[in-house]
Amino acid sequence: MYLKHIFKIAYLLLISSFFYSCDKQSTDSETTSNVSNLPVADKDNGGIELPTGFGAVTVAESVGKARHLTVDNNGNIYIKLRKLENDKGVIVLADTTGDGKFDVKSGFADYVGTGVHLYNGYLYVSSDTSVYRYKLENSLVPEGAVPETIVSGFPTQRSHEAKSLAFDNAGHMYVNVGAPSNACMETARTPGSPGLDPCPQLEFQAGIWQFDANKPNQVHQVDGHRYATGIRNSVALEWNTSANSLYAVQHGRDQLSNLFSEFYNDEQSAELPSEEFLKISDGDDFGWPYCYYDHFQDKKILAPEYGGDGKKTGRCENVVPPILTFPAHWAPNDLLFYTGDMFPEKYKNGAFIAFHGSWNRGPYAQKGYSVVFVPFKDGMPSGEWEQFATGFAGADSVMSTSDAKHRPMGLAQGPDGSIYISDSVEGKIWRVLYYDEKLASLD
Amino acid sequence: MNKIYFVFAFCAWGLISCGGSSSDSSTTETVAETKPTQEEPKEEKPQVHPGMGIYKTYCQVCHQANGEGVPGMNPPLTQTEYVLGEKERIIGIVLNGLSGEIQVKGETYNNVMASHSFLTDQQIANVLSFVRSSFGNDADAVTPEEVAAVRASSGN
Numbered sequence: 001m002y003l004k005h006i007f008k009i010a011y012l013l014l015i016s017s018f019f020y021s022c023d024k025q026s027t028d029s030e031t032t033s034n035v036s037n038l039p040v041a042d043k044d045n046g047g048i049e050l051p052t053g054f055g056a057v058t059v060a061e062s063v064g065k066a067r068h069l070t071v072d073n074n075g076n077i078y079i080k081l082r083k084l085e086n087d088k089g090v091i092v093l094a095d096t097t098g099d100g101k102f103d104v105k106s107g108f109a110d111y112v113g114t115g116v117h118l119y120n121g122y123l124y125v126s127s128d129t130s131v132y133r134y135k136l137e138n139s140l141v142p143e144g145a146v147p148e149t150i151v152s153g154f155p156t157q158r159s160h161e162a163k164s165l166a167f168d169n170a171g172h173m174y175v176n177v178g179a180p181s182n183a184c185m186e187t188a189r190t191p192g193s194p195g196l197d198p199c200p201q202l203e204f205q206a207g208i209w210q211f212d213a214n215k216p217n218q219v220h221q222v223d224g225h226r227y228a229t230g231i232r233n234s235v236a237l238e239w240n241t242s243a244n245s246l247y248a249v250q251h252g253r254d255q256l257s258n259l260f261s262e263f264y265n266d267e268q269s270a271e272l273p274s275e276e277f278l279k280i281s282d283g284d285d286f287g288w289p290y291c292y293y294d295h296f297q298d299k300k301i302l303a304p305e306y307g308g309d310g311k312k313t314g315r316c317e318n319v320v321p322p323i324l325t326f327p328a329h330w331a332p333n334d335l336l337f338y339t340g341d342m343f344p345e346k347y348k349n350g351a352f353i354a355f356h357g358s359w360n361r362g363p364y365a366q367k368g369y370s371v372v373f374v375p376f377k378d379g380m381p382s383g384e385w386e387q388f389a390t391g392f393a394g395a396d397s398v399m400s401t402s403d404a405k406h407r408p409m410g411l412a413q414g415p416d417g418s419i420y421i422s423d424s425v426e427g428k429i430w431r432v433l434y435y436d437e438k439l440a441s442l443d
Numbered sequence: 444m445n446k447i448y449f450v451f452a453f454c455a456w457g458l459i460s461c462g463g464s465s466s467d468s469s470t471t472e473t474v475a476e477t478k479p480t481q482e483e484p485k486e487e488k489p490q491v492h493p494g495m496g497i498y499k500t501y502c503q504v505c506h507q508a509n510g511e512g513v514p515g516m517n518p519p520l521t522q523t524e525y526v527l528g529e530k531e532r533i534i535g536i537v538l539n540g541l542s543g544e545i546q547v548k549g550e551t552y553n554n555v556m557a558s559h560s561f562l563t564d565q566q567i568a569n570v571l572s573f574v575r576s577s578f579g580n581d582a583d584a585v586t587p588e589e590v591a592a593v594r595a596s597s598g599n
Contacts, residue, residue, distance in 0.1 A: 065515070082515055083550075158542060158554045159516075189557040258504055359513040362503045400507035402514065425514065 038418075038433050039100025046430045047406070048421075049391040053344075056389075056430045059102045059420070063091050063427035067114040068164065068334060068410040070123075071420055072139055077102065077412070077429065078123060079422060080116040090116060090125055092141070093429070100431070108134075108141055114162035114235065115175075119213060124173070126163035129154045131175060131211075151175065151211050153219040155204060160233035164334075166246060168239045173213040174246055177220070178233035179206035183253045183305045184289035191259050195305030199289050206288055207231050208248065208280060230286040230319070231278070236335035242349050243379030246280040249332035249353055250322075253292055253303070254360040260304040268310070270361040273301070274325035275332050277353075279379070284320050291316035295325040324381045329358035330368030334410045337376070340417025343434045350375045352388060354408040354421065359401040366398040371408050371421060389421065389432065494573025497566050501559060502574070510578030516554060518547035521578040530571075530585055534593040537567050564590040 041055025048056055059077070064085035070078050077093040085091065088107025095102045115126035122133040123141055132147035150173065154163060160178025167173055181188050184199035199206075204221055207229035211218050218224070227246070234248035257269030264272070273292035278284075291300040300316035302308030326332065334354040338347045350373055357369035371389040375382045394405035410422040414431065421430045505517040512519040520526050525533055525547070540558035544551060559567070564587040572584035 187557065188555055191561060255504060258501065359507065359516070360504055362508060363499055400509040400511055402507065402509065402511035402519075 038435065039431075041433065041435070046428070047391060047394060048389050048430060050389055050432060053436055054432055054434050056432045057100045058428060059095070059100065059431045060093055060105075060429040061426065063093070063105070063429060066091075066409055066422035066424055066427045066429070067162070068116050069412045069420060069422045069429070070116050070118050071412045071414045072118055072136075073415050074139055075414055075416075076140070077420060078116050078118075078141075079410075079427075079429070080113055080125060081427075082112050082114070082424065084110070084112060089113065089127075090141075102429075108143075108145065109147075115165035117165045117167060119167045119173075124150070124165055124167075124213075126165055126175070128161040128163060129156055131163060131165065131173070148216045150213070150216060151218045151220055151224070153221060155180070155220075157205070160251070162233075162235045164235050164237045166237045166239045167213055168246070169241060169244070171213050173211045174227060174237060174239070175209050175211065175224075176231075176234050176237050176248070177205050177207060177209055178235075178251075179231075179288060181289075182255060183259075183303055185259075185305055189255060189259065191261070193259075193305070195289055195303065197290075197306060201289075202229055206233075208234070208237065208246070210282075227282055228278075228280045228284045228286065230284075230288045230290075232288040234278070234332075236332040236353060238335040238337060240337045240349075240379065241339070242337070243279075243376075245379055247335060247337075247351070248278045248280060249326070249335055250276045250278060250286070250288075251331055252276065252328060253289070254329060256304065263304055263308075263310045266363055270364040271296075271328050273328060274322065275328065275330050275355075276322035277324040277326070277351075277374070277381070278320075279323045286322075287316055287319035291319050293322055293325060324374060324385065326353075326355070326372070326385065327367065329360045331356035331358060333408075336411040336413060336419065338413065338417075338419070340413055340419075342417030346375055347373065349377075351381075352411055352419065353385075354411050356407050356409055356424065357393065357398065357401065357404055362399075366401055366404070369393040369398065369404055369407060371411070389430075392423065492569075492573045492576070494566075494569035494571070495577075497562065497570040498573050498577075501562065502570065505556070510574070515550075516552070517556075518545070518550070518552045519578075520574050520580070521548075522580060523547050526574055526580055527582045530589055531593055533571055533575075534567065534585065534590050535597060537562070537571065538590075538594055539597055560594070564588075564594065 039057050042058055045056040046058035065082040067080045067082050079091045081089050089109035089111045091107045093102035094104040096104055111127040113127040117124045121136055124133045130152040131150045133150055134141045134145050134147050157180035164176045179201055184195050184201055185193040187193040208227045209224035210227040231250050233251040236249035239246055252273040252275050256264040257266045274295040276293050287300055290306050294301045300319045302312045302314040302316050332353050333356040336352045338350050352373055354371050355368035358366045369392045370387055372385050373388040374385045392406040392408050395403055398404050406423040406425050408421050409424040412420045418431050418433045506512050506520050510520040537559045540556050542555040544553040567590045568585045568587045575582040
């Protein structure tokens with residue numbers, strides 16, 4: 001105890017002397033000039049809370065119902081929308097004056113969707129049934145550009161329809177094709193209904209499909225390779241270059257107590273199952289709809305639609321487990337591996353995950369609505385996950401999803417290493433910057 | 444003595460200033476609120492609507508505690524055309540479920556709601572009466588007979 005105090009005091013002295021010396025020679029020190037080049041953070045960080053040393057600038061508000069976004073080398077932002085704004089499904093923002101506020105807005109694409117991704121001089125954009133690409137000219141999508149269709153023919157589905165995209169370094173594109181149901185019940189979402197066995201939805205859905213990123217006019221069911229199966233829905237999908245592997249974060253099933261009240265009470269239904277962080281190799285099967293992960297028992301459990309009772313593991317024993325789990329129903333909607341130089345060392349190659357926030361934890365409070373960080377080493381989590389950005393909901397307690405003022409949806413890294421976060425409710429876009437410990441300690 | 448005087452003066456000031464500011468809205472509200480209790484107790488609403496429990500168990504997960512639904516996924520039940528409209532239609536939605544593209548309050552939904560025909564006529568009448576009189580809705584109740592009639596005609 002006593003020793004600890006001495007350490008604390010010594011530490012404080014060390015830090016303060018460091019700041020003192022910095023202050024004295026600050027005029028030309030590199031850190032200070034870097035920091036002063038950054039746009040000034042909003043006083044309230046645009047309404048979100050961040051770790052010490054970080055700040056956020058609201059770069060735009062009300063762009064529409066934003067889904068994923070991406071930022072090009074010039075700092076222009078492309079945002080995909082779930083609902084057309086002035087007949088446009090992709091919004092482009094540019095900061096022409098360099099003050100951090102984005103002053104130019106244009107748009108293109110007459111379809112809604114989720115995915116938007118830059119790859120090899122093209123902008124890839126997905127609707128819920130196709131993937132298109134636009135050739136960039138002078139690093140912009142030219143006005144009136146007609147896209148090439150890369151893949152079409154994804155099944156029309158009424159839930160989990162988002163086609164999120166990822167690209168590896170070998171010319172492949174990966175597309176999430178979510179399950180068209182909660183748990184492949186014979187009669188959808190009906191109490192006690194058994195699951196279809198085998199589940200026919202697995203043939204062309206509930207997995208990740210791999211395509212040639214450069215070949216036009218592919219058709220999902222003809223040209224696609226089912227890279228991984230048994231994934232209910234993974235809007236959060238990303239290729240990790242340093243690990244040379246695909247990763248996803250899965251939305252777990254819901255309504256355990258509504259559908260199987262003999263095995264689950266409402267509290268269990270709110271806390272189960274885990275949202276699963278998956279490292280994906282070609283051919284992996286993660287078990288949906290037969291299995292779900294229970295982070296209290298630390299194993300895959302047999303789903304009640306298939307004879308499970310909340311404890312039995314049955315056919316789930318050899319199913320590939322997650323590399324990390326998150327609380328139930330938080331709705332992971334984007335994944336970003338940080339490769340920038342702006343943030344402190346611990347963030348390098350680590351994962352940021354945007355949780356859209358739950359709707360299916362009732363009668364308990366809804367949760368999630370945040371961006372978390374997971375440190376990584378050698379392609380695997382190297383520590384516990386932690387909250388990175390919070391406060392999006394703008395309320396201490398969210399009982400109904402519509403109580404949340406903002407819901408974090410998409411993540412993108414800018415050329416300078418700052419990260420961008422999109423909001424699906426009002427279309428607010430934040431840019432998160434790291435200033436430094438010194439600046440943070442001054443305010 | 445002095446102190447007491449001061450307290451009195453303070454209270455009086457408080458009363459005056461309160462009275463002054465409330466003359467517009469809050470007085471009328473108070474009158475409106477107290478009226479029913481002054482009359483007969485039969486006007487008192489039951490504390491818990493018989494349909495509320497069913498709503499919580501079977502509908503709330505999707506349509507949420509405040510009836511506002513989930514953006515882009517599950518439509519709201521707040522003053523929607525479906526909720527306030529013809530009773531046959533809303534009874535049919537609960538009995539048979541609903542899927543395909545619909546417009547609710549200017550937003551498009553294209554999702555699946557399962558059939559809830561496993562609920563009894565009484566339960567469906569209760570939950571729909573609850574929905575039609577909650578979340579700012581003010582429409583008349585649904586009776587078990589009305590549910591039975593729709594069930595008979597749809598074979599559920």
